[in-house]
Amino acid sequence: xxxxxxYLITGLGTGCGIALIGSGLVLIHRVTxxxxxxxxxxxxxxxLTAISLLDTGxxxxxxxxxxxxVAAVVGLxxxxxxxGRRGTSPQAALxxxxxxxxxAYAVEVMLWGDQGRSSEGLSGAVTVFGARIQTHxxxxxxxxxxxxxxxxxxxxxxxxxxxxxxxxxxxxAARVVGISVTRMGLIAFAIGGALGGLAGVLLAPMNSMAFxxxxxxxxxxxxxxxxxxxxxxxxxxxxxxxxxxxxxxVAGYGSATYQTVVALGLVLAxxxxxxxxxxxxxxEAG
Amino acid sequence: xxxxxxPRSDVVDVVEVRDLxxxxxxxxxxxxxxxxxxxxxxxxLVGPNGAGKSTLVNTLTGILTPASGSVEVRARIAQxxxxxxxxxxxxxxxxxxxxxxxxxxxGESRRKQRDTSWVYExxxxxxxxxxxxxxxxxxxxxxxxxxxxxLMSRPEVLVIDELSLGLAPLIVADLAEHLTELNREQGTxxxxxxxxxxxxxxxxxxxxxxEAGRIAAEGDSADxxxxxxxxxxxxxxxQALPAPPDAQDDPGPHDPGPRDRAMADPAPxxxxxxxxxxxxxxxxxxxxAATREAK
Numbered sequence: 001x002x003x004x005x006x007y008l009i010t011g012l013g014t015g016c017g018i019a020l021i022g023s024g025l026v027l028i029h030r031v032t033x034x035x036x037x038x039x040x041x042x043x044x045x046x047x048l049t050a051i052s053l054l055d056t057g058x059x060x061x062x063x064x065x066x067x068x069x070v071a072a073v074v075g076l077x078x079x080x081x082x083x084g085r086r087g088t089s090p091q092a093a094l095x096x097x098x099x100x101x102x103x104a105y106a107v108e109v110m111l112w113g114d115q116g117r118s119s120e121g122l123s124g125a126v127t128v129f130g131a132r133i134q135t136h137x138x139x140x141x142x143x144x145x146x147x148x149x150x151x152x153x154x155x156x157x158x159x160x161x162x163x164x165x166x167x168x169x170x171x172x173a174a175r176v177v178g179i180s181v182t183r184m185g186l187i188a189f190a191i192g193g194a195l196g197g198l199a200g201v202l203l204a205p206m207n208s209m210a211f212x213x214x215x216x217x218x219x220x221x222x223x224x225x226x227x228x229x230x231x232x233x234x235x236x237x238x239x240x241x242x243x244x245x246x247x248x249x250v251a252g253y254g255s256a257t258y259q260t261v262v263a264l265g266l267v268l269a270x271x272x273x274x275x276x277x278x279x280x281x282x283x284e285a286g
Numbered sequence: 287x288x289x290x291x292x293p294r295s296d297v298v299d300v301v302e303v304r305d306l307x308x309x310x311x312x313x314x315x316x317x318x319x320x321x322x323x324x325x326x327x328x329x330x331l332v333g334p335n336g337a338g339k340s341t342l343v344n345t346l347t348g349i350l351t352p353a354s355g356s357v358e359v360r361a362r363i364a365q366x367x368x369x370x371x372x373x374x375x376x377x378x379x380x381x382x383x384x385x386x387x388x389x390x391x392x393g394e395s396r397r398k399q400r401d402t403s404w405v406y407e408x409x410x411x412x413x414x415x416x417x418x419x420x421x422x423x424x425x426x427x428x429x430x431x432x433x434x435x436x437l438m439s440r441p442e443v444l445v446i447d448e449l450s451l452g453l454a455p456l457i458v459a460d461l462a463e464h465l466t467e468l469n470r471e472q473g474t475x476x477x478x479x480x481x482x483x484x485x486x487x488x489x490x491x492x493x494x495x496x497e498a499g500r501i502a503a504e505g506d507s508a509d510x511x512x513x514x515x516x517x518x519x520x521x522x523x524x525q526a527l528p529a530p531p532d533a534q535d536d537p538g539p540h541d542p543g544p545r546d547r548a549m550a551d552p553a554p555x556x557x558x559x560x561x562x563x564x565x566x567x568x569x570x571x572x573x574x575a576a577t578r579e580a581k
Contacts, residue, residue, distance in 0.1 A: 159384070162383065163384060163387060165373070166373045169372075170371055173372065174373075177435065178439070179384070179387050
């Protein structure tokens with residue numbers, strides 16, 4: 001029982017990190033219709049910046065906040081290059097983000113080298129029903145819950161959130177009512193950068209971060225975003241938590257070698273089921 | 287039914303377009319177009335598909351940039367775009383509130399800007415659907431939302447692109463009544479872009495006929511409607527009038543006029559567009575003849 005609880009909480013913690021990456025992907029896609037392949041890069045930049053700042057003696061908290069801020073700026077820059085030019089198609093922008101992600105490897109290696117680095121997370125552990133859980137996992141879960149509540153508030157209650165949704169729903173109509181679709185897209189990229197950076201600084205104490213850590217992060221985040229149909233942030237969170245818990249269970253009860261394969265296989269099955277359900281609804285409607 | 291007041295010569299026009307040229311790449315969509323709209327005036331812009339009506343609207347509202355000529359809009363302008371263009375995932379209330387987006391930072395309190403109550407008073411049919419997603423509503427309801435959304439920016443000029451497109455005649459009549467009321471009670475100038483020339487000429491005091499990117503005729507709606515050539519080309523009244531000199535230009539008994547097609551068709555079809563373009567020569571000749579008559 002205590003093992004199960006440990007795997008569950010650690011899985012939820014990892015899932016929260018994946019959810020932050022996935023929600024960034026969804027947010028950017030929702031507003032700009034661009035699949036941002038540089039999303040994992042934001043996490044790496046955020047984490048490595050925070051680690052460097054900690055190394056210079058800056059305190060915890062401030063270093064992480066600055067790491068997230070730098071990732072947001074990088075997100076904005078990626079947005080400017082990907083969608084800043086009016087008329088750029090989402091497909092062309094996707095290729096630009098892919099290219100920028102690869103270019104980022106060179107910059108990251110120059111700045112931080114090619115070895116993985118990790119930071120010291122929140123120390124200590126708590127005992128829950130006899131299971132000893134690292135406090136940092138609870139921090140990840142708490143911060144993620146707060147971030148998703150804020151995102152729900154942004155999209156559900158504010159005009160700015162409605163305007164962001166409007167850009168995705170009907171870009172032409174958005175322009176007609178005076179919403180700058182490009183500006184909203186850049187805001188989405190900046191928020192996406194911050195979400196990625198946050199994932200990076202939260203996960204860095206658990207997994208060492210290197211320039212190429214973005215691949216695993218984007219694969220997991222993308223799987224979660226697909227569960228959310230690249231549109232629904234709540235379903236993306238659910239998909240990410242499922243993925244995180246599944247990976248932790250496979251690693252705990254089986255072998256860590258297969259954790260990603262098994263978890264992604266489960267997500268694939270979920271997606272096929274989702275597609276079949278959509279197909280049957282369309283067939284019924286037709 | 288012409289509700290709006292005729293323009294006074296001492297009043298500054300709220301919209302003034304001079305020698306406007308708009309191009310899409312090498313293709314010229316608008317060629318030396320000039321028009322004006324006085325405060326509180328209802329002006330119709332009629333013409334077949336492809337004449338450049340929507341291009342003109344998008345240029346007036348700043349979505350398109352002219353290649354040459356001038357566009358002066360001296361009042362707050364809002365647009366009801368062709369095809370309604372809902373934010374389908376958002377509720378009716380959200381759609382309306384986003385209509386006030388361009389008022390942000392313009393003095394009035396945000397709460398007052400977001401107040402939708404006066405729009406619901408003007409369009410009471412929307413009250414019971416205010417929390418429904420706009421994408422799932424009927425065409426008529428969506429058109430009302432589109433009008434309400436445009437009104438939320440408190441415009442002095444309302445540009446409506448194809449009010450009647452795909453809507454049943456009764457719904458169109460209802461919407462037309464709302465527009466007349468808006469014009470009469472709030473003094474909002476209306477520019478009505480329509481393929482349904484009968485509706486547009488009935489509703490507006492002045493009209494422009496746009497053909498292949500040029501203004502082919504302009505004048506009082508009543509005069510244009512009384513012109514046999516305009517009537518034949520745009521109002522589907524070929525059978526009620528003497529046969530034109532060139533029988534090839536006659537749409538014929540089996541070819542309903544643009545107005546009849548607009549009333550009968552539930553939605554625009556490629557066939558409609560093709561036929562409208564097919565009538566283009568006839569329409570150009572009719573418009574030119576009307577201009578000669580006006581002179």
